[in-house]
Amino acid sequence: MAQDSSKPDFWDKRFREKFMPWDAGRVPQSLEQFVARHSGRGRVLVPGCGTGYEVRLLAEAGFEVTAIDFSEEAIEAGRRALGSHAHLLRLADFFRFEGDQPHFDAIYERAFLCALPRRIWGDWATRTAALLRPGGLLFGLFYFDNNAKGPPFGIGAAELDALLSPSFDLVENEAVSDSIPAFAGRERWQVWRRRDNGR
Numbered sequence: 001m002a003q004d005s006s007k008p009d010f011w012d013k014r015f016r017e018k019f020m021p022w023d024a025g026r027v028p029q030s031l032e033q034f035v036a037r038h039s040g041r042g043r044v045l046v047p048g049c050g051t052g053y054e055v056r057l058l059a060e061a062g063f064e065v066t067a068i069d070f071s072e073e074a075i076e077a078g079r080r081a082l083g084s085h086a087h088l089l090r091l092a093d094f095f096r097f098e099g100d101q102p103h104f105d106a107i108y109e110r111a112f113l114c115a116l117p118r119r120i121w122g123d124w125a126t127r128t129a130a131l132l133r134p135g136g137l138l139f140g141l142f143y144f145d146n147n148a149k150g151p152p153f154g155i156g157a158a159e160l161d162a163l164l165s166p167s168f169d170l171v172e173n174e175a176v177s178d179s180i181p182a183f184a185g186r187e188r189w190q191v192w193r194r195r196d197n198g199r
């Protein structure tokens with residue numbers, strides 16, 4: 001059980017032991033640049049937020065942020081890091097939580113998909129599409145690799161396309177220059193737009 005990254009225990013243990021090799025300790029530059037272009041538009045979900053450095057940036061840019069994590073230890077770490085923005089964090093499971101309103105305008109991705117076992121990636125794609133309004137954006141950093149063991153579980157470009165193309169169009173796809181060492185050279189900034197006619 002402790003080795004199954006689909007369970008909160010797996011992540012609680014790592015936060016408790018402060019073994020967080022994914023934790024950048026800062027906001028990715030690509031997000032700063034995106035926010036400079038898109039400030040203050042709508043409701044953003046940050047699933048699997050962890051320490052959640054991005055929450056402050058998004059909130060201060062005028063987005064209405066809901067940041068969720070199903071690990072109590074992650075939420076505690078996030079609350080400590082976020083101070084006056086701590087109220088934006090919620091203990092909740094991405095696959096089960098009920099929002100106050102039906103659809104988000106955007107979902108931010110960073111080290112969440114690659115934290116999930118590959119067997120539930122189809123559920124992630126379905127849930128992501130269901131949570132976004134038509135025209136809404138899935139934006140952030142995606143980890144590309146074909147490694148056997150994880151997390152992080154890298155994805156292939158064709159595999160991500162197969163998951164998302166039934167409901168999304170890829171509208172931005174850029175290299176990332178400030179990745180942490182664990183992701184360096186294998187991370188890309190992408191923005192996917194939810195189609196009106198998606199499933």
Ligand SMILES: C[S@@+](CC[C@H](N)C(=O)[O-])C[C@H]1O[C@@H](n2cnc3c(N)ncnc32)[C@H](O)[C@@H]1O
Pocket residue numbers: 005006008011012022023024047048049050051052068069070071074092093094095110111112115116
């Ligand atoms: C690799 S960490 C990334 C944290 C953060 N996004 C970052 O970039 O630092 C993955 C996070 O996803 C959370 N997580 C995994 N599955 C989840 C789920 N089903 N619902 C909510 N959070 C989940 C874990 O608890 C963990 O905090």
